[in-house]
Amino acid sequence: MGLEDLQHNFLTGRLEDLVKWARTYSMWPATFGLACCAIEMMSVGAADFDLARFGMEVFRASPRQADLMIVAGRVSQKMAPVLRQVYDQMMEPKWVLSMGVCASSGGMFNNYAIVQGVDQIVPVDVYAPGCPPTPETLMHAILTLHEKVRTNDIARRSDRWTPGDAGGPGRRSLANDEGGDTDDGRTHGDEETSGWTPDRPDAVHLGTPKRNPVIARSVGEPL
Amino acid sequence: MTDPTSNTPEDGVDGTDGTDAPALPATERGAGTPNDTTFRASAHEAESSGHPDTPQSPPISRDQYLKVGPDGEPIGLSAETFEGHQELTRRSTTDPGELRREVGAVLRLPEGVVIDPANIDVEQSDDNTMIINMGPQHPSTHGVLRLMFELDGETVLRTKPVIGYLHTGMEKTAEELTYVQGSTNVTRMDYLSPLHNELVLSLAVEALLGIELPARADWIRMLMTELNRVSSHLMWMATNGMDLGSTSMMIYGFREREMVLAFFEKTTGLRMNHNFIRPGGTAADLPDGWEDDVTIICDTVLPRTDEYDELLTGQPLFRQRTESIGRLSAEEALALSLTGPILRSTGVPWDLRRSMPYLHYDQVDFDVIVGTYGDNFDRYSVRLNEIRESIRIIRQIVEKMPAGDYRVQDKKVTPPPRARIDESMEALIHHFKVFTEGFKVPEGEVYVAIESPRGELGCYLVSDGSSKPYRMHIRGPSFVNLQALPVMMRGGLLADAVSVCSSVDPVMGEVDR
Amino acid sequence: MTGAAEATSVDPATSVDPVIPVTPVIPVTPVAPVEGPAGTAGLSDSGGGSSRSPGRPVQEIVFPTREQYLSVVQGYRDDGFEMCIDLCGVDYLTHFNRHLPDGVPPERFEVVVNLLSLSTARRVRLRVQLPESHLEVASIFDVYPGVEAMEREAFDMFGIIFAGHPDLTRILMPEDWEGHPLRKDYGVGRVPVQFKGAPGPR
Numbered sequence A: 001m002g003l004e005d006l007q008h009n010f011l012t013g014r015l016e017d018l019v020k021w022a023r024t025y026s027m028w029p030a031t032f033g034l035a036c037c038a039i040e041m042m043s044v045g046a047a048d049f050d051l052a053r054f055g056m057e058v059f060r061a062s063p064r065q066a067d068l069m070i071v072a073g074r075v076s077q078k079m080a081p082v083l084r085q086v087y088d089q090m091m092e093p094k095w096v097l098s099m100g101v102c103a104s105s106g107g108m109f110n111n112y113a114i115v116q117g118v119d120q121i122v123p124v125d126v127y128a129p130g131c132p133p134t135p136e137t138l139m140h141a142i143l144t145l146h147e148k149v150r151t152n153d154i155a156r157r158s159d160r161w162t163p164g165d166a167g168g169p170g171r172r173s174l175a176n177d178e179g180g181d182t183d184d185g186r187t188h189g190d191e192e193t194s195g196w197t198p199d200r201p202d203a204v205h206l207g208t209p210k211r212n213p214v215i216a217r218s219v220g221e222p223l
Numbered sequence B: 001m002t003d004p005t006s007n008t009p010e011d012g013v014d015g016t017d018g019t020d021a022p023a024l025p026a027t028e029r030g031a032g033t034p035n036d037t038t039f040r041a042s043a044h045e046a047e048s049s050g051h052p053d054t055p056q057s058p059p060i061s062r063d064q065y066l067k068v069g070p071d072g073e074p075i076g077l078s079a080e081t082f083e084g085h086q087e088l089t090r091r092s093t094t095d096p097g098e099l100r101r102e103v104g105a106v107l108r109l110p111e112g113v114v115i116d117p118a119n120i121d122v123e124q125s126d127d128n129t130m131i132i133n134m135g136p137q138h139p140s141t142h143g144v145l146r147l148m149f150e151l152d153g154e155t156v157l158r159t160k161p162v163i164g165y166l167h168t169g170m171e172k173t174a175e176e177l178t179y180v181q182g183s184t185n186v187t188r189m190d191y192l193s194p195l196h197n198e199l200v201l202s203l204a205v206e207a208l209l210g211i212e213l214p215a216r217a218d219w220i221r222m223l224m225t226e227l228n229r230v231s232s233h234l235m236w237m238a239t240n241g242m243d244l245g246s247t248s249m250m251i252y253g254f255r256e257r258e259m260v261l262a263f264f265e266k267t268t269g270l271r272m273n274h275n276f277i278r279p280g281g282t283a284a285d286l287p288d289g290w291e292d293d294v295t296i297i298c299d300t301v302l303p304r305t306d307e308y309d310e311l312l313t314g315q316p317l318f319r320q321r322t323e324s325i326g327r328l329s330a331e332e333a334l335a336l337s338l339t340g341p342i343l344r345s346t347g348v349p350w351d352l353r354r355s356m357p358y359l360h361y362d363q364v365d366f367d368v369i370v371g372t373y374g375d376n377f378d379r380y381s382v383r384l385n386e387i388r389e390s391i392r393i394i395r396q397i398v399e400k401m402p403a404g405d406y407r408v409q410d411k412k413v414t415p416p417p418r419a420r421i422d423e424s425m426e427a428l429i430h431h432f433k434v435f436t437e438g439f440k441v442p443e444g445e446v447y448v449a450i451e452s453p454r455g456e457l458g459c460y461l462v463s464d465g466s467s468k469p470y471r472m473h474i475r476g477p478s479f480v481n482l483q484a485l486p487v488m489m490r491g492g493l494l495a496d497a498v499s500v501c502s503s504v505d506p507v508m509g510e511v512d513r
Numbered sequence C: 001m002t003g004a005a006e007a008t009s010v011d012p013a014t015s016v017d018p019v020i021p022v023t024p025v026i027p028v029t030p031v032a033p034v035e036g037p038a039g040t041a042g043l044s045d046s047g048g049g050s051s052r053s054p055g056r057p058v059q060e061i062v063f064p065t066r067e068q069y070l071s072v073v074q075g076y077r078d079d080g081f082e083m084c085i086d087l088c089g090v091d092y093l094t095h096f097n098r099h100l101p102d103g104v105p106p107e108r109f110e111v112v113v114n115l116l117s118l119s120t121a122r123r124v125r126l127r128v129q130l131p132e133s134h135l136e137v138a139s140i141f142d143v144y145p146g147v148e149a150m151e152r153e154a155f156d157m158f159g160i161i162f163a164g165h166p167d168l169t170r171i172l173m174p175e176d177w178e179g180h181p182l183r184k185d186y187g188v189g190r191v192p193v194q195f196k197g198a199p200g201p202r
Helices: A015-025 A036-045 A080-089 A100-105 A135-151 A174-178 A202-207 A213-218 B039-049 B096-102 B170-174 B179-186 B194-209 B215-244 B247-268 B290-313 B316-322 B330-335 B341-345 B376-400 B418-423 B425-436 B477-489 B494-504 B508-512 C003-008 C038-045 C069-078 C145-158
Strands: A068-072 A095-099 A126-128 B066-068 B074-077 B130-134 B146-152 B155-162 B444-452 B455-463 B471-475 C083-091 C109-117 C122-130 C136-138 C161-163
Touching (some): A015 A135, A036 A100, A036 A135, A068 A080, A068 A100, A100 A126, A126 A135, B155 B477, B155 B494, B170 B179, B170 B471, B179 B194, B179 B471, B194 B215, B194 B444, B194 B455, B194 B471, B215 B247, B215 B290, B215 B316, B215 B376, B290 B316, B290 B376, B316 B376, B330 B341, B330 B477, B341 B376, B376 B494, B418 B425, B455 B477, B455 C083, B455 C109, B471 B477, B471 C083, B477 B494, B477 B508, B477 C145, C069 C109, C069 C136, C083 C145
Parallel strands (some): A068 A095, C136 C161
Antiparallel strands (some): B066 B074, B130 B146, B146 B155, B444 B455, B455 B471, C109 C122
16 A cells, blocks of 8 residues: 555645545554553554554554544443543544443443443444454454545445455455456456445455465355 | 544534434533433432433533633533542641551551651642642553652652542452353453463362362463463563663563463463363363473573563663662561562562462472562562563473363363263253353352462452352452552652552552452 | 561471461450361362362451451451451342351341461451441551551442541542442442343343
8 A cells, every 4th residue: 555556646636535544544542541452452562463564553642642542441430531531632533443342332341330332432433342352353443444534434345245355346455556366366447336345454355365266256155 | 424534513522413423421520410411320320220221311512511611711621530539638638647648657567666747757838749640541550540649849759549440340240140150250350360360260169169170170270370470471571661661672572472372362262361260170171282382482481581681680771760669678568468579579488379389389399589679670570580480380380281181070060061062962951051050159158369470369259059159359469569559659759650650560450340 | 576577587498388386366255266168178178189279278267246356356466467468348138147157146248357377378367247237347457557448448349437447438439429339239230232131130
C-alpha cells in the first residue's frame, strides 16, 4: 500500500483522500489498558506482533495527542466517568475500538460492578471480540478500522465472494497493478462493485499462506 | 451511520446523534440528585425492583454534559472523578492520627514505638504542599491504580493509593458459578499469572472434597505454574524496564514471554486466562513433544537472563535509579503483611514453596532468593534470580514427570472422556450433569495458600454442600502489597514514585477483584 | 518479639525451619481449637503415593466472642504470629445453620481472620460471630497495620464497622455507592441477555 494505491495522480487527487490516508497510517492509540486485554494490547505493540509497521507504535499517554482509544478490558462503575473524561479530552477526529468482550458487552461479568459495554459511554467504531482477543484479532480490528477510515464504508459483501477469495472483486490492492491472478485466485478486472469488503485486509491476506486456487473454488458455494 | 470524521455540529456528544445511539448518561457525580442518570442509579433501580432491566438513560442534551458557569459559558466537563473520602485530604483538614499514619510513622513496630507528631521532620502547612493526582489512566501505574501525592516540591510526603477502578465483583460472581466454572472466573484476577489463581481455587476445592490427585496431575500443575512464574517475571522485567525508560527491555521481555505463551497455547489452547487447572486435575494432558518445547524454552531464557543482567544490573543509570529507592525494613514488611519478592527483598526468607510446601515442591531442589536492603534493586534482583530458579525447577520437573492420569478418576468430579459420550448414554448423562449442575462439595471451609509471583495467594472457600461456593474469598497479594506504597515513597522524589510502584508489581485485577 | 529476627536467621538451604516452641494460647472460653471438616484433617495425614501436601498443617480454628477478639489477636501476636495474612467477612444469611462447635451461637455475619507464624509455619484462623443488629467489632489495626485495606474491604462489601480503624471508607466501590454488594440480600445485578432466560441468578 502506498501512494500508488491512490487511483488519482497525487497532484490532482482529492484532498479528502489524502487526509484519510494520513489519518489511517499515523493513527496513534491512547493507552487505556484496563485488565487482561491490556496485556494482549502490549503484546501487539511488542516484538512478535509489531504494531509499529502500521504507524501505531506510539501509545500516547496524553489523550490530547491520541486519535484512537482502545478500550482494553472491563470497565467498572468507578472507572466509567474516567473513561468518559479521557474520551472527551481527545481531539477530533477520534475513534474508539472496543477490545475484548468485556468492553464490547460486559463479557462474562454480567453483574453490578461492570458496565455492560462501553458503547453505553462512548460511541464505538469497531468491536474486537475475544477473551482476550489474540493479537491477530486485535490487528484485524485495527486494520478494519483503518479501512473504515479510508473508505468510510462498512462491510458490504459482493455476490461473487467465495471462501477462497480474499475480499471482493474490484478491490484495490497491489495485485491490481501487477495484473492477472494472485496466488489466492482472486479475480480482477471485475468492475461490478467498486466497494470494499473488510473481511481480509490486504496486510493480513498477503501474510497468510497461499492456497491452491482450484481447491478453494471447489469448496463452498458463493455466498 | 455516523461519520466520525465529519465536523458538523450536532446535538449530543462528538458527532453522535443524540437520538439513535444508546444515550450517553450524564456523568455528574452528585449522589441522590433527581437527574442522576448514572449507571449506579440504574443499577440500583434494577436491583431494588428485583427485575434488572437494561440500563437505559434518557437522551442527554449538551447542557447536562457540560458544566456551565454562572455566565452561561461552559467551564468544563462534567465527568468528575471525585472519590470523596477515599482521596487524600489536605494537611490542614486531616486529623493528626491519620496524618501520622499517612506519613508512614504509625506502624506498630514490635518495640511499640509511637511517633510524636512533633517529631515528623517535615513541618509544612497547606500553602507549601501540593496535592496531585496520578492515574487512574496513566501508562506507568500498571493498570488502573490511582495515586494521590502530597508533594513538597519534588519530594513526596504522603501517598494514598485509591483502588477499585477494576472492581469486577468476582467474589459475587463466584457464588453464581459452579466449581467447574469457577476457574474461568478466578483466572482473570491476577491476569499475569492466571494458572496460579486456578491452582489455588482447585486446591481449595480438592481440600474440601477430600480427594487425592494422581501424581502426574500435580507435576503438570507444577510445570505450568512455574512456567507462568517465568512469564510473569519476564513481564515484570519488561514493564519495569519500560517504567524506568528502557524500552529495549520491554521488547526483550515480551519476546521471551511469547515463547512461553506459545507453549501455553499449545497445551491449554489459550495464551492467557487458560482455564486449564481445574478441580480434579487439569483439563488435558501435555501434548506430545512437550519435553522438547520446554527444554528449548529453558535453554533460551536462561542465557537471556544473563543478557538482562548485563543490560540492567551493569548499567550505572539503572543502579542509581533503583538502589536505595523505596527501602523497606523487615519489621515494616511483616507488620504490613507483605509477602512475595517484597518480603524476601527485605531479608526474610519466606517462600511458601519452601516453608509450607504444596504440590511436590519438597521434591525439587531450588533456592529461596533473599535480598538485603529491601530497595528497588533488591526486588529486581530477587525476581531476576527467581526466573533462574524457576528454570532450574522446570528442568527437574521435565526429568521427574511421572506417567499416569492427568486428572483424578473419580466419577463425581471428573467428566468422562469425550469419545465415550458417543458410545454410552450413561457417560452422556454424566457429562451433562457435571457441566450443567456441577458436582457437590461437602460442607466446610478451608483456607489454602500458594506462592504466586506476587506473594501469598490464598483462597478462603466456604461451602454449604451445594454445587456452588457459598463464599469464595481470594487473598490477593497485590491488594495487601499496595499498602507498602506510602511507606516506600515517603521522602523520595516523584520520579521515584513511578519506579517504586512498578517494583511492587501490582496487578490490579487481583487488587480490585 | 523475636519472631522477625528468628525468621531472618533461618537457613533457606534446609527444607525444614527450626520449630520454636510456642506456648499454646487458649485464652478463650468456652471454645477450644477445632480441626477442620473431616475431609481436610484426613487429607493432610494421608500418606500414599501422591503425598500432595505433606507440610500443610491441620486447620486450627478459634471462635472468640466479640469482646475477646482483640485480646485474642493480641495474644497470638505475642506468641509468634507475626503476620495477619487475611481478614474477610462472610454473610451466612442463607446458610445460617452451618457447622459450629457447641457454645458458639451462630450469627448472620462472621469476620474471619487468618494469622500466620513464619517462625513455626503455622496458621490459625479466628472466626467472630456478629449479629446484624450490632455489626461492629474492634479493629486490629494497632496490632497488625497490614489489615487496614482488608478491613476497609470488609466494611465496603458487608458493612461491618471496625471500631478504631483510622480510615473506614469504601475502597472498592465508588464513594457514594449505596448498599454492600457481597451481602446475600444484594442482587448480582444481572441485565437480561438474549437467550439467557429470566433475570436473576442462574
